[in-house]
Amino acid sequence: MEDNRENLKKILNESGDYSVVGSLWIEYNEEKFFGPGRIELLQHIDETGSISKAAKEMKMSYKKAWNMINELNSQTRIPFVILKTGGKEGGGAVLSEAARDMIVYAQELRMRFQEFLKIETNKFKKDFFQTF
């Protein structure tokens, strides 16, 4: 590793800013279950009480948002989003308590991931740019 470090020190731009970044989500039976897109959609539904309004705020079609929620609901025993039928805009929608709890869990998970990325970014810079 010492040798590698020396080679890479010569080749990387010391003036530039390198960082380790990534994305994270939870899968259910190898299909997407809970990631940034769904979390954002759920938060908009929580604020607006409506899938169509939430979809508009995310600039996605109602159909796409509805499919996302439908798929999410099929992956749990009890729906994350409770749909109210009727009404001009296709009915209202509210989050179940468990959906809110899952958002909190996912946010805590994200913070641990951010910490991992920070440590790796610092390690990268230390390995390649610091002189001891």
Place this chain on the structure above:
Amino acid sequence: MEDNRENLKKILNESGDYSVVGSLWIEYNEEKFFGPGRIELLQHIDETGSISKAAKEMKMSYKKAWNMINELNSQTRIPFVILKTGGKEGGGAVLSEAARDMIVYAQELRMRFQEFLKIETNKFKKDFFQTF
């Protein structure tokens, strides 16, 4: 958190397999620098000695592969891929030693990330499905 756990225990499918997954890459000045796609392309170039052959194996156009390499080369002081001009297939290509070293570093980083994902997957299952 105790309360959250109880709600989520009721709502998640105990029979299903939940896992925490993700992707990881290194950025340079907030642009992609080193991730799975480029690593795979570099490995194919190393095996075949040619960008066009490497592109074929990845089922991407020569133009796209060339752009990927060109951008990568612009992000370091010395090129990662050394191009040899001429020849029927647009000339040969070889990896610099530093490119190989960076691949090794990225693979080690990936292993630490896999470990993080494993720990988080186990934590998720323990938090939501184990009865104490």
